[in-house]
Amino acid sequence: MSTPHLVEGQFFQPLSSKSRAARLRVEPCEEGLFVTAILEDGDETAPLAVDDLQAEGCLHFAGGCYFKADRPLPQEIASLFKSRTQRRIARLEAFSLPKALALGLALILCVLAFRAAIPLAASGIAAALPDRLERMIGEQAYASMKVTGFADSGIPPERQQELRRRAAALAETARLTRRPEIFFHRSALFGANALALPGGPIVVTDELVALLGSDDAVLAVIAHEMAHVERRHALQQVLNVAGAAAMASVVLGVDDSMIEELSATLINVWSFKNSRDYEKEADLIGLDILRAAKLDPRLFLTAIEKLTLQGCADLAGDALARCRDKSVAVETGWMSTHPAAKDRLGYLRAAIGG
Amino acid sequence: MSEHTQSGPDAAANPPAGATPAFRAIDFHGTGKEYFGIWISNLFLSIVTFGIYSAWAKVRRIKYFYNNTKLFDFPFNYHATGKQIFTGRLIAFAVMVVYSFVTAIFPLTIIPFSIAFMFGLPWLINRSLRFSARMTSWRNVRLDWHGTYGKSFLFFIVCPFVAVLSLGTLVPMIARYYYRYFAEGHSYGTTRFRADAKVSQYYKGFLTAALLPVLAAAGVALLLAAISAKGNGALTPAHILFFPIFAFLFFFQVMYHAICRNILLRSMTLGEVATFDSQVSPLKFLWIGISNAAAVLVSLGLLMPWAMIRRYRYLAESTGVGLSEASHEFLDAQTQTVGAFGQEFIDLDGIDIGI
Structure with missing residues (x-):
């Protein structure tokens, strides 16, 4: 046995706040550590098993005894009560500027790695999930939205049926693996819009049909929505957000409201970026679907222009010109779910070649 | 600086027996x-372990704050382990995943889930408060929580509705009973805390806390109205109404919280031997909150540790404890260990409990 360390302090019996002056005897031995407390009257306790060292001088023992050293324990004694992992973490925690910079850099790299890894993982998980499950989610979401956001369509049933027939032909010629149902609804909530729910169905609003005017233009938008369903974008988006939220909550913690707000904002920014990527992909696949069906891809370009300019519909003269210039010149923002008009019209024109 | 005596390393650890308590600020x-x-180490290790280490990081963070908080030269200790937190977090996370999954497929199930959540929340809050109390010790004696399901249901489920329905007029009354419940529900070992502040004190505090925010909200409204009058069309009446209301609620919430804390602690006792004091200045507390948020934002989060320490230190220095009987022996009771599920679920759900 080596020379024992003696530490002055106060000793507490289990479940009591009453202390007695004592000396702690710490002696490294073959089994690890031999620890006893020598009380002020000379009595010595039975060997004590250390549970935890806190505040560099507070030792909690199995069974509830407690010893508080009068001064912080010297490093060589404190380290005896720490595991190898605890010692390594303590070294990492000791502040130094180079270490802080290195850790900061490593953190940024990790975040960037996750930024790339989560969409990949989402895509992989989405591919592994059965179609039936995705369709069930979409159908249930549609049932809820029918109650809250959609009213019966005013489009004649024959026209609806014809659009459905032509949409099915589009899917057939483009050899799509998923054939979503198409529904028409009036919606003050969504306005001129079309939505692809997980696994289908696709919902087209009466307001959109009225804005676009021709059935060919409506089909161009349906082709875009079919591309979302084909690539399972809605499901991937749900998985992306869930992955980012889970990661943010465990990494940043949720016990500080400021951090919580920050993490919610980051998750939104993160998911909006994915959303814009999915929109662009659906735009380009939509063009291929139209080409396969021998429809003019410029129909989609025209539809996007009309949607972009719909806010200017009630204006005239200089006000209309200013509104058009402003709407088309908008650049992509961090908080946009769709690509900005300027980018979108730009890449669509480039893809169409006109 | 607070008005309490600061205890240094050479100060006497305990006041003389039987004397009027001399208040000592928490160090x-x-x-x-x-x-x-x-x-930053916690953040790094949490990220590289895909979040697993975050449970141990939480324990490390709380231990740092507790271990550096001293009362009469004795630090507070924290006894939860990373494994406990991790297990609680896993169960809470699994429950949330099942909930999200089921409600995504069957949206109508949100109704039974909400009812179950409403009736389960008081139980979860009690578990959370109990866990948090039992994991905290000072001088080898742990805190405990004795709240009941019925009272937690009343304060956390019923009272928020009553407060809204009364248009805020009953907030001070509710605050009085809530803070009293929070204090008297806790014990140090087997010795219970008592708190007997009057309702009138909470009403007075309510009016004090509302005065400045009303002026601030009026100022914001006037500013917005002036901007709007210039006619650039960017501000609607909704903006002019929303921002002052937001400013009022934010300022009021921070200041009333500080005032209620003062009222509660000044009326609180522990058995016959300990009294408490709190001298938090609502304006200074507000300033610390606003300037901390600005510093964290400007530094892209790097000043977060500084901001946390600054806020914690101010609250500690503004809090005093008086012990009249140095030799008094507090006893603890052997109790069953409670799991961390309640606390982690409450945390995951973003519910804030405490004073």
Whole structure:
């Protein structure tokens, strides 16, 4: 046995706040550590098993005894009560500027790695999930939205049926693996819009049909929505957000409201970026679907222009010109779910070649 | 600085027996620099372990704050382990995943889930408060929580509705009973805390806390109205109404919280031997909150450790404890261990409990 360390302090019996002056005897031995407390009257306790060292001088023992050293324990004694992992973490925690910079850099790299890894993982998980499950989610979401956001369509049933027939032909010629149902609804909530729910169905609003005017233009938008369903974008988006939220909550913690707000904002920014990527992909696949069906891809370009300019519909003269210039010149923002008009019209024109 | 006596390393550890208690400020020895090392290490290890380490990081963070908080030269200790937190977090996370999954497929199930959540929440809050109390000790004696399901249901489920329905007029009354419940539900070992502040004190505090925010909200409204009058069309009446209301609620909430804390602690006793005091200045507390948020924002989060230490230190220095009987022996009771599920579920759900 080596020379024992003696530490002055106060000793507490289990479940009591009453202390007695004592000396702690710490002696490294073959089994690890031999620890006893020598009380002020000379009595010595039975060997004590250390549970935890806190505040560099507070030792909690199995069974509830407690010893508080009068001064912080010297490093060589404190380290005896720490595991190898605890010692390594303590070294990492000791502040130094180079270490802080290195850790900061490593953190940024990790975040960037996750930024790339989560969409990949989402895509992989989405591919592994059965179609039936995705369709069930979409159908249930549609049932809820029918109650809250959609009213019966005013489009004649024959026209609806014809659009459905032509949409099915589009899917057939483009050899799509998923054939979503198409529904028409009036919606003050969504306005001129079309939505692809997980696994289908696709919902087209009466307001959109009225804005676009021709059935060919409506089909161009349906082709875009079919591309979302084909690539399972809605499901991937749900998985992306869930992955980012889970990661943010465990990494940043949720016990500080400021951090919580920050993490919610980051998750939104993160998911909006994915959303814009999915929109662009659906735009380009939509063009291929139209080409396969021998429809003019410029129909989609025209539809996007009309949607972009719909806010200017009630204006005239200089006000209309200013509104058009402003709407088309908008650049992509961090908080946009769709690509900005300027980018979108730009890449669509480039893809169409006109 | 607070008005309490600061205890240094040479100060006597205990006041003389039977004397009128001399208030001693709670000492806090943590520093921003020291905590920065822990904070960034926690963040790094949590990320590289895909979040698993975050449970141990939470324990490390709480231990840092507790261990550096001293009362009569004795630090507070924290006894939860990373494994306990991790297990609680896993169960809470699994429950949330099942909930999200089922409600995504069957949206109508949100109704039974909400009812179950409403009736389960008081139980979860009690578990959370109990866990948090049992994991905290000072001088080898742990805190405990004795709240009942019925009272927690009343304060956390019923009272928020009553407060809204009364248009805020019953908030001070509710605050009085809530803070009293929070204090008297806790014990140090087997000795219960008592708190007997009057309702009139909470009403007076309510009016004090509302005065400045009303002026601030009026100022914001006037500013917005002036901007709107210039006619650039960017501001609607909704903006002019929303921002002052937001400013009022934010200022009021922070200041009333500080005032209620003062009222509660000044009326609180522990058995016959300990009394408490709190001298938090609502304006200074508000300033610390606003300037901390600005510093964290400007530094892209890097000043977060400094901000946390600054706020914690101010609260500690503004809090005093008086012990009239140095030799009094507090006893603890052997109780069953409670799991961390309640606390982690409450945390995951973003519910804030405490004073």
